[in-house]
Ligand code: ADP
């Protein structure tokens with residue numbers, strides 16, 4: 361154990377961490393939340409900015425209904441209570457990347473309340489992480505402080521991009537739970553196809569609140585908020601750092617300051633940014649330029665019908681109907697496109713375990729080697745299904761299938777595995793007469809071994825199997841070959 365790990369271990373013997381997470385997810389929509397500017401990443405700075413994004417006086421926002429649709433989808437997936445009547449609020453503050461002087465958000469009437477997200481921990485236990493709320497709001501512009509030595513640069517392409525803020529109750533108990541929670545949220549957003557979850561590009565950002573209290577206590581300690589973590593690994597690292605820092609302050613009878621901190625990834629440390637006492641008064645009030653929203657039950661049921669398969673439903677299906685292990689299931693579900701590809705294969709075979717193995721082993725390692733995504737995979741699911749069938753019907757051996765047929769299928773994606781196997785003579789030889797001829801020849805070529813085998817040296821079976829496989833280029837049906845060797849030796 362390194363020094364840091366030992367320190368955490370010691371802190372956790374005496375204290376219990378309490379963690380709550382706020383996630384901002386940029387929504388995948390065609391246009392921004394309150395105007396028609398494109399919502400796209402990577403354009404020339406300030407090129408996606410109409411008078412509304414620029415906050416010119418006299419402009420009016422117009423709500424993009426796609427945002428509400430996405431919010432409700434997430435709410436339904438997390439079993440939240442969906443608010444029937446809601447409105448937007450103004451959150452007032454002054455900052456250079458917020459030209460209007462306020463952010464349109466939801467204060468008193470978040471679109472979703474309650475609900476939970478299921479996480480699975482490494483030791484096999486499960487936990488429902490309770491949510492406080494999910495609300496809709498808009499992103500601010502982006503300030504860049506380190507490109508120009510004298511000025512802060514501002515890009516307002518991001519101003520007005522729709523966000524969902526997802527807030528948990530203070531119920532997470534360790535950095536591992538936090539890691540799993542953020543992983544699960546990202547997976548869910550991607551399955552729902554409402555956010556790309558790309559933390560490096562900032563389309564999903566995490567603020568983590570951490571405090572510790574003596575074990576067994578019910579009174580939460582003083583908390584800090586770590587802002588804008590840009591990877592899931594850094595969520596975990598920053599929490600571990602804070603647990604140690606808080607514990608060492610408490611051990612020295614010092615107070616934990618309530619403050620906002622930032623994480624410095626190279627050193628693995630957090631740094632104080634500002635004290636909570638200096639927090640703004642945002643003077644929230646209802647946004648007068650946007651109508652309140654009413655959600656009808658028809659609207660809810662229409663969205664319910666559009667819901668794609670979700671990771672937890674698939675988990676249950678994979679582990680019960682397909683009888684796959686929890687480990688295999690989680691590997692297959694990690695990425696939606698992989699899970700769907702796997703399901704596609706099952707339209708052509710019912711050998712679930714074999715289909716899972718082909719995806720997890722052969723297909724995944726091919727994709728890794730080529731740095732390709734599954735969308736770029738050359739092979740059709742139908743052909744993977746056909747390959748599995750060929751193996752199951754003993755028409756081709758598993759090793760030939762994975763070593764020879766599979767690479768050829770990648771080279772010639774329009775040729776079926778059976779036509780490839782036939783073309784290259786890889787179909788198993790299961791004709792008794794043909795195989796017997798080969799076996800007799802091998803007995804003849806190896807008189808010494810044949811004599812010992814006949815006298816009862818059974819371990820020579822392996823030797824003969826090897827010779828026969830070599831002679832038939834791996835196509836001899838192994839079961840039939842083993843049977844024939846033992847029958848024919850008696851006639852020698
Ligand atoms: P703020 O308005 O400062 O953002 P919130 O009440 O909205 O505060 O809480 C923000 C997050 O902090 C929530 O996820 C909540 O669960 C979490 N939180 C609240 N109290 C604590 C605490 N003592 N320790 C850790 N997390 C906490």
Ligand code: MG
Nearest residue numbers: 382527567585
């Ligand atoms: Mg907050």
